[in-house]
Amino acid sequence: MRKLRRLNQFLEERWVTPAYAGLLLLAMNLFFFAAAVNSMAGWLYVITGMILGLLLVAASLPPRYLRGLMLERAKADPVHAGDRLRLTVFLTNATPTPRYTLQVIDPVPSGLRSATQRESPQKAIEELRPRQTVTWQYDLIPPRRGIYEWQQLYLRTAAPLGLFWCRRSFSVPQQVVVYPPVLQLQQCPLLDQLGQELSQEWRDRQHHLHVAQEGITRALRPYRWGDPLRLVHWRTSARYGELRVREFDTFSGGNAVTVALDTHSHWRGEDFEQAVIAAASLYLYSLQQQIPVQFWSPATGMLHGRPTVLRALAAIAPSETDAEYPLDSLLWLTAQWPSPEPLPPGSVTLLWGEPPSRQQGRLLWIDRDRPLGLQLQAPVSYPLA
Template sequence: MKIIKPITNWLEIHACAPTYSGWVLAGIAICFFGAGVNTMAGWLYVISGVSFALLIVAAFLPQRSLVGLVVKRRFINPVSAGDELTVELEIRNNTKQPVNLLQVEDILPIVLGKPIHQPIETIHSQGSYNWVYNHPTVRRGIYRWQTVELATGAPLGLFWCRRQHECAAKAIVYPTVLPLTNCPLVDEIGQDDSIKSDPRGKPFQTATAGLTRSLRPYRTGDPIRLIHWRSSARYGELRIRELEKVTNGQDIVIALDSAATWEEDNFEQAVIAAASLYFYAQRQQMQVQLWTAATDLVKGEKMVLETLAATHAGEDSIAKAPNKPLIWLTPNPAIAFLPNGSRWVLWQNTSTVNWDYPGIIIQSDRPLQLQLQTGY
């Protein structure tokens, strides 16, 4: 069987291969021919000749049906992990004859799922068939595939024929972005160096620091110190002050230590944390960038999400982390020096972290969102 299957696949793709019924008819034709040789009966020769002619026609027609078919693929919109990809294919018949009883198979990469099949009853002459299907996603990544197979056994079903079409596809699955309501890691970054001096020697501090920007309803996890009690009494519900953030004119960098050696689940958590911290900082109107070992600094929603979708643990490092306040996401507790005003997030069970700045040790048995919102 191990030898027969590759031969059958080769025949189906490059010519055509008999189906079970085709083998049965071929066997019957051979038997009738043998009986005719032994008995010299003409009617046996006629039956065997008709059977062989039927086999020849059945082997020729499926191949002819697949000539002139063109496959085109529409652009696949990016989705977040857990959502469904929408894949759209157009199969066009450029011949003057309709094509009947066709099967289309989109050969997905193994990590994304099994091949998807779709039967098509008829594609009319100079017509087309639009096939749209949704495919679930589990993990982030950039997935590429390029093969679509068209197959048919029509009209007699005695032979099966397949033809492969090059039809490149690229599907981007973004990491999950957690809806953080607050995050001390981002809110307090850079405050260790919040007082600067201008060229005249006078201290400089952002004028809007500590000023109330707006009020909003209380959400679970909000710090009690930000409750505006007077407004809460007036509205009959707790109201939270949203303050202007101090960034001291410096960029904030979410730095993912992707060159390090990670456990698989921890690295996926770190990617989710990086995306969540980036978008939280962006909502706070901070100048934020993402750094990974393989890409250096990137910014912009699309670029950041695509970078995080493509990154992997242990990738080659092309750049050093910038000398700016960082939120350093790493599994390595041995790093001793970070730029002034930095914070860190560590994925390792340890109680000895001798770093100069505060941070979070992520516990695998607790929700990641809660730990990022609780802070240190």
């Protein structure tokens, strides 16, 4: 049955396949031909020839009927998994004659369709007037994250006689980016406390910058209006005959939370998806709370900005890519404990998989049988300092 269906689809895309009415007419023609051979009646041969001519004309018309039709797509905005995705297709009749009984089929990837939606989306168009454009919009609810690409749209018709089906493909590329779902975190003590630690560290460094001025001078520049007099380097100013002020090195590292995802291949599929959801949720929560944040993984390197990070998380997958850890402390999402290499000082590990054998100082074990959102919002029960 499956082979017969594939043969029918192959013929429909390359030539034509008979519709139900066409099969009945073909069977009737064979019956008349057999009767004509048996009785040698000329009128039966005439009927057989007329039906055969009608079938040949009906088989040649549908491919021509689809010529002059144009298909276009509208760009699809990125969505999160589980949200509504709207796709738009435009069908234009560029010919001076109308078209009837058309069917548009969009072979979207199976990852964009829900479990109950087995067939590709399709739209029936009764009439398409000359120079008219018909807009077809339909909605999908993608269940999984990913970057989905497909190239084709199909037009199918049995017009004008309805005896043979014909389907032709049109090259109309489409790309859809489905971000991972994001948990609506009302609080996250883990990130809040890390943000406070980093802010305090940054303030301490800035205080050290203003107090310990000797020995950290990077360069001398001419005095500008508004510069404090305490920055004037009097010895150099006396030498050049004009005021020169000191510029100091600023500390730029260690003042942002780095959400890091381990992409090595020791993950279970469900655990990795949970880790991706956790990474997206923690990153967006940090942005919402105005905590400086960045994302890092061995496969992507360091990334900044909401669209860039979410797109990377939509496409990310376990791999064997190796990379050195960033210098800043990490919020390390992994399924391997202990880490094969020491993490930067101050790092915290979120562990999926088997629970650790003993209580660890900077480790939070994620229980796959409990809601992830509740675990991320639970009070921190281990020392971070």
